[in-house]
Amino acid sequence: MPQFIRTFNSGLVQLGELTLLVLEAFRSILKHRPDGKDFLYQLYFIGVKSQSVVLITGAFTGMVLAAQAYFQFHKVKMDTGTLALVSVSMCSELGPVLTALMVAGRVGAAMAAELGTMRVTEQIDALRTLATHPVDYLVVPRLMATVIALPLLTGEAILIGIISSYAVGVGLMNIDGAYALKNLLYYSSAETVFQGLIKATIFGGLISIIGCYKGLNCRDGAEGVGRATTEAVVMISISILIINFFLTLFLSRVLAP
Amino acid sequence: MIEVTNLKKSFEEHPVLEGVSFSIAKGDSVVIIGRSGCGKSVLIKHMIGLLMPDSGEVRIGGELLTGKNERELLRIRRRFGMLFQSAALFDSLTVEDNVAFLLRREGKMTQGQIQKRVDEVLEVVELPRTQKKKPSELSGGMKKRVGLARAIVYKPEILLYDEPTTGLDPVVSDSIDQLIVRVSEQLHVTSVVVTHDIRSMRRVGKRIIMLAQGLVYVEGSPEEIFSSRDPLVHRFVNGISDPKENSF
Ligand SMILES: Nc1ncnc2c1ncn2[C@@H]1O[C@H](COP(=O)(O)OP(=O)(O)OP(=O)(O)O)[C@@H](O)[C@H]1O
Ligand SMILES: [Mg+2]
Numbered sequence: 001m002p003q004f005i006r007t008f009n010s011g012l013v014q015l016g017e018l019t020l021l022v023l024e025a026f027r028s029i030l031k032h033r034p035d036g037k038d039f040l041y042q043l044y045f046i047g048v049k050s051q052s053v054v055l056i057t058g059a060f061t062g063m064v065l066a067a068q069a070y071f072q073f074h075k076v077k078m079d080t081g082t083l084a085l086v087s088v089s090m091c092s093e094l095g096p097v098l099t100a101l102m103v104a105g106r107v108g109a110a111m112a113a114e115l116g117t118m119r120v121t122e123q124i125d126a127l128r129t130l131a132t133h134p135v136d137y138l139v140v141p142r143l144m145a146t147v148i149a150l151p152l153l154t155g156e157a158i159l160i161g162i163i164s165s166y167a168v169g170v171g172l173m174n175i176d177g178a179y180a181l182k183n184l185l186y187y188s189s190a191e192t193v194f195q196g197l198i199k200a201t202i203f204g205g206l207i208s209i210i211g212c213y214k215g216l217n218c219r220d221g222a223e224g225v226g227r228a229t230t231e232a233v234v235m236i237s238i239s240i241l242i243i244n245f246f247l248t249l250f251l252s253r254v255l256a257p
Numbered sequence: 258m259i260e261v262t263n264l265k266k267s268f269e270e271h272p273v274l275e276g277v278s279f280s281i282a283k284g285d286s287v288v289i290i291g292r293s294g295c296g297k298s299v300l301i302k303h304m305i306g307l308l309m310p311d312s313g314e315v316r317i318g319g320e321l322l323t324g325k326n327e328r329e330l331l332r333i334r335r336r337f338g339m340l341f342q343s344a345a346l347f348d349s350l351t352v353e354d355n356v357a358f359l360l361r362r363e364g365k366m367t368q369g370q371i372q373k374r375v376d377e378v379l380e381v382v383e384l385p386r387t388q389k390k391k392p393s394e395l396s397g398g399m400k401k402r403v404g405l406a407r408a409i410v411y412k413p414e415i416l417l418y419d420e421p422t423t424g425l426d427p428v429v430s431d432s433i434d435q436l437i438v439r440v441s442e443q444l445h446v447t448s449v450v451v452t453h454d455i456r457s458m459r460r461v462g463k464r465i466i467m468l469a470q471g472l473v474y475v476e477g478s479p480e481e482i483f484s485s486r487d488p489l490v491h492r493f494v495n496g497i498s499d500p501k502e503n504s505f
Contacts, residue, residue, distance in 0.1 A: 122345035125307050130359045130407070131335040133327060137362075 014213075021213050022205075024135045025143050032133075034140045042145035046107050047152060053102045054153045055160055061094055062086055062161030066168040070175065080179035084187040086165040091192040092199075095158040097244050100150060100203035104236040108211035111142055112232035115215025116225040124216065134216060142208040150204030151197045158196065191255040199247050203240050210236045258283040258415065258447045259304060264313035266299060273299050275471030276313070286441050286448045288462030288479075290493065295468050297451045298342055301417050304449065305337050306330040317415070335359075338408030342419040342451075344400040346392040346407070352379070353388035356406045363411075378406045383432060398425040405433065409440055416440065418450045422457050434460040455494060459483075467493065 028034075069085045115138060118124050124134050162184070170177040214232035218224045259281040266274040273296040281287050291297050302308040303315055306322045314323040317333055325333070346355050353375055354361075360371045379385055382402040392400055401421065408416060418437065422430040434457045441448045441461075450461050458465060458479065465482045467474045467490060475482065475490055483494055492499060 118347075121348070122341050122343050123347055125302070126339075126341060126345035126347070128307060128327070128331070129305055129334055129337060129339040130362075131331045132359070132362055133331060 017217070018209060018213055021135070021139065021216075022209055025139050025209070028133065028136045028140050029144070032136050034144060035137070038137070038141040039144055042141045043149060045110075046103070046142075046145050047149035050103055050106060050149070050153055051156075053106060054099055054157050057098050057102050058090075058095070058157030058160040059164040061098055061157075062090060062163070062165040063168045065089065065094070065161075066165035067173070070169060070173045074173075079173070079175045080183050082169045082173075082175055083162070083165055083180040084183040086169075087162050087184045087188040088192055090158045090161040090165075091188055091196045093196075093244070093248070095161065096150075096154045096196045096199040096203060097240060099154045099157045099200065100207065100240050101237055103146070103150065103153065103204075104207050104211075104240065105233055107146065108207045108236045109229050109233050111208060111211030112214040112218070112229045113225055115212055116218030116228040119216060119218045120220055120222075120224060138216075139208070139212045142212060143205060146204035146208040147201055148204070150207070151200040154196060154200035158193070195248075195251045195255055198251060199244065202243070202247065206239055206243070207236055210239070258285070258318055259449070260316040261300075261304065262314050262316075264300070264303060264310050264315065266296075266303065266308065266310050272471055274303075274310070277468070277471070277473055278313075279466055279473055279476060281447060281449065283447055284441070284445050286438070286450065286461055286463045288458050288465045289449065289451045289468060290453070290458060290465060291468035291474075292493070293453070296471065297468060298419055300468065301339075301419050301449065301451055305334055305339055305417060335411075336414045337417060338411070338413035338415070339417045340401070340404045340408045340419060340421055342423070344392075344397075344404035346400055346403055348392045350391075351388065352384070352390050352392070352395070352403050355392070355403060356410050358407065359411050374410060375406075378410045379403075381409075381436065382406045383429075398429055401425060402429075402433070405436070412444060414446055416446050416448045418448065418452075420451055420453065422452065422454050427456075430454065430457060431460075433457075437461050455496070458494075 065086045066082055069082045070079060073079055073081050073085075115124070127134055127137060166177070166180075169175045169180060211232050214228045214235070218228040261280065262278050264274050264277040265272075277300060289297050289300065299308060303310055306315070306325065310323060314321060316322065317336065320333060322330065322333060347358070350358070356375045356378060357371050360366055360374065366374070375388070379387065382405050384399060384402050384406070387395070387399070387403070392403070395403065401424070405418075405421060421437065422433050425433065437448060437450060438461055440446060448461070450457070452458055462479050464476070465479055466476045467482070469489060475485065475487065482490060485491055485494070491497075
């Protein structure tokens with residue numbers, strides 16, 4: 001078989017297995033009471049421990065965006081549009097995408113490494129002999145935690161991004177604050193924010209499903225774990241970027257006022 | 258209790274089991290022996306449905322394991338306890354949480370009852386006062402014994418032991434062997450022990466199955482096996498290597 005057909009084939013197989021994992025996870029959430037303690041621990045690890053990463057990402061993205069937008073807008077005397085541009089792009093695109101990419105590097109990698117190590121040291125098999133489904137015990141708490149944490153983290157990144165863009169625009173570039181804020185409110189509709197939060201929720205699911213999938217299907221040995229971790233981060237990042245485009249097309253139509 | 262029929266399994270063209278058949282009666286203790294890499298661990302994982310055969314079948318108390326989905330298997334696996342060759346303790350949990358794992362998840366006993374039961378079992382495997390330790394703080398032999406405690410704590414009907422005494426000192430090995438015998442006699446469990454250890458073979462096995470070349474090579478009582486004139490069996494039980502393998 002030529003190489004490209006084989007690659008295409010294994011891609012399809014992975015997609016199928018990922019879908020089955022999602023279905024199994026939903027079935028598990030509906031039928032089996034998820035463990036509250038594990039869920040809270042994951043929420044803590046994913047939500048609380050990602051704070052610094054998310055705050056720095058949000059703040060500096062907002063700042064650089066404000067500076068660059070100001071440089072361009074200033075040429076056409078549209079200085080007061082700066083904050084509006086920052087707000088709209090943070091809310092609908094940069095907030096969810098950058099937050100998800102940062103969390104993917106931290107949490108998606110950790111999931112793949114942890115579950116992968118459990119697999120190669122037979123801990124997953126041990127779980128199965130102790131009458132526990134790995135999806136119930138490992139995947140569901142992680143999935144629920146990322147789905148809840150990502151919109152919150154994204155909201156936080158957006159907020160801090162706008163605040164820091166205000167500091168740069170008004171404080172550093174001397175834009176008229178009142179007009180800039182008026183424009184910001186005029187152009188950022190509730191739909192824009194909503195679009196970002198829906199995206200974040202979907203990215204949250206994506207991070208833990210792919211992270212767990214790569215871990216659970218990890219190959220033997222330390223090399224297998226390393227490879228699973230890398231593959232998880234790459235696959236999550238790529239799919240976030242691709243899915244984001246289609247979500248933008250889809251959501252802007254659905255949410256259009 | 259356990260019926261294995263014409264079990265075949267290969268990993269990527271490399272055949273490991275090539276038609277293994279045997280059956281084990283309720284309450285029996287069977288020892289499975291064979292050279293390293295001959296597929297003992299693979300066989301024992303088929304008996305509990307962790308691996309699925311390429312062909313052939315496994316029945317537990319008449320119920321077919323082969324081809325069942327994971328959720329159905331979970332219910333059947335509740336009847337089993339298994340000690341892994343690598344112990345396979347959950348390294349993020351303490352010893353106590355490892356041992357109590359299934360009892361806590363089932364939620365049929367109160368916390369107090371579970372605690373008491375865990376303490377008893379840890380006493381039985383001679384590991385008192387290790388409750389709060391993490392697996393990484395234990396020696397290899399101690400891990401094995403925690404794995405054993407985790408397998409027997411919920412009183413399963415069938416116990417599978419993958420090399421329970423490998424890597425333990427002779428004194429602890431003896432006490433583990435006696436524990437296996439005691440558990441199987443007192444609780445009337447069916448036990449299957451994979452081992453390389455000739456002494457434990459004599460101590461725990463009522464019947465011995467030897468695997469070789471992907472098949473059940475011989476099967477018999479310990480006396481029959483130890484007095485066997487078959488060169489392969491004779492060399493194995495007496496620990497003599499084949500002169501042809503020492504050619505370098
Ligand atoms: N998951 C797997 N993937 C590929 N090959 C495997 C896998 N598990 C086992 N094997 C192969 O199957 C054969 C039997 O392995 P197994 O672990 O059952 O040996 P064993 O009899 O338990 O040996 P030991 O006494 O050393 O534990 C080996 O050749 C091994 O390479
Ligand atoms: Mg083995």
